Amino acid sequence: MASIDLEKVLDKAWADKSLPEILAAPVSALKGVSERDGELLKEAFGVTTVADLAELKYVRWAQALAALNEAK
Template sequence: MGDIASKVDKAYGDKSIAELADAPVDALHSVSEGDAQHLKDAFNIKTVRDLGTNKYFLWAQAITKLAD
């Protein structure tokens, strides 16, 4: 991932990895509050950690890697 600061909004650029994991999803670069609300409504995803550990996203990643 290299430069993590470039993957998050500027307000989160100086946060630790642990703080980023527990930050709201819209802390990620280009994820809007509206996007975050859709993720919450659809999958109960509230934090970056929730997004990264969501079983549906993990299943999709595994299927994609196996397909390659």
Template sequence: MAGLASKLDKAFEELPLEELVNAPVASLQGVSDADAEHLKAAFGIVTVGDLGTNKFFLWAQSIVALAK
């Protein structure tokens, strides 16, 4: 988990990955509570796991990777 701490809010830096998947998306550095509400309203994203497995985000990542 080295290097992930800088990507998380302080309160979530020590969580094991198995718990971090269920942490609120606002636990990520730079994602505010307001941003989290917008993600929830637009895409049903509530947790870090939801964000990481969202089909639209995955499709966009695939397009970017294939375009390289």
């Protein structure tokens, strides 16, 4: 399983939280995602949490396509 440096991907306020708390957090908990970005994700795709974003089918499709490209 790959590890991730939480301080690199999370806003400072969320870096010391538990994984369940992070997954339930608004997408603005991710570094570089503003509250406005979160509002737009909610409007466009119904995404309100980090977990919602991870489960978004378009994200999964894009990851699968990128993995296929890397496997070449």
